[in-house]
Amino acid sequence: MEELHSETQKTEPEPKVIGLTGGIGSGKTTVAHFIEDFGFPVYYSDDRAKAIVNENEDLKAKIKGLLGDEAYDAKGLYDRKFVAEKVFNNKEQLHELNEIIHPAVRIDFEEWLKKQTKYMVFKETALLFELKLNKQCYKSLLVTAEDNIRTKRVMDRDGKTYREVESVMEKQMSEKDKIKLADCIIHNNTTLEDLKEQTERIIFSIE
Structure with missing residues (x-):
């Protein structure tokens, strides 16, 4: 008699979703591009x-x-x-x-x-904590910088006045509150090289 072998269908585990966020001028998009350079969607x-x-x-x-x-x-x-x-x-x-x-x-x-086929993916969104989307993610990653640095970046990038940038920042959740909620934090206060090193170290340490 022929033996019947029941095959169980194997399904790949769903990727871990890491929420990526940061306030205006924090460098969130730059970090997102570094993450893509490291092979993650x-x-x-x-x-x-x-x-x-x-x-x-x-x-x-x-x-x-x-x-x-x-x-x-x-x-x-x-x-x-x-x-x-x-x-x-x-x-x-x-x-x-x-x-x-x-x-x-x-x-x-x-x-x-x-x-997606990678074991980990990143969801970039400015309102991760405001909309409580971090609760739907495996971990949250915050890109932050000192307010004066963020302000100067946006003024240089967008041609906005100090008051215009300040007005936008006032509408956003404070960095202090975001830091309390974040699982991982990247401090973008110095150079691009340092930012890339921090990004690499943190994303490859997520378990």
């Missing part, structure tokens, strides 16, 4: 959100319903300047906008995650 939540608001027709309709048709320009593209000015000092409207956009980004991330 990075999902750029903020960039994907910018794309999704233009690609998803259902999302467009909801955003127009909340902020008006002016949320999109004559070419039908998301008007970031108009939206930013509209919600900057309106916490309730900003919250409602996030409630529209972030679920769509979450679905997009889940689809991206299914395609």
Whole structure:
């Protein structure tokens, strides 16, 4: 009689998701690029959100319903300047906008995650702690820098005034509070070489 062998289907473990965040001028994007150089995939939540608001027709309709048709320009593209000015000092409207956009980004991330083969991936997002997305991650990695350094970087990079940068920073969660919540911290106060060394040391120490 032939022996029947039951084969159990082996499934690969899901990658560990590391939440990567940092305030304006912290160097978060630079660290994300270093992480990619070291061979790990990075999902750029903020960039994907910018794309999704233009690609998803259902999302467009909801955003127009909340902020008006002016949320999109004559070419039908998301008007970031108009939206930013509209919600900057309106916490309730900003919250409602996030409630529209972030679920769509979450679905997009889940689809991206299914395609990954590395044991560890990184999810870059500016609002990791504010939206409690760190609770959905294996670990959180914060890129931080002294306020005066961050301010100068943004002024040099974006041509903004000191007051404009200060106003944006005041709206964000304080570095002190983020540091309390972070599992791993990269201090970006010196050189690019030091930043890369810190990044390499920390990401390869995550177990």
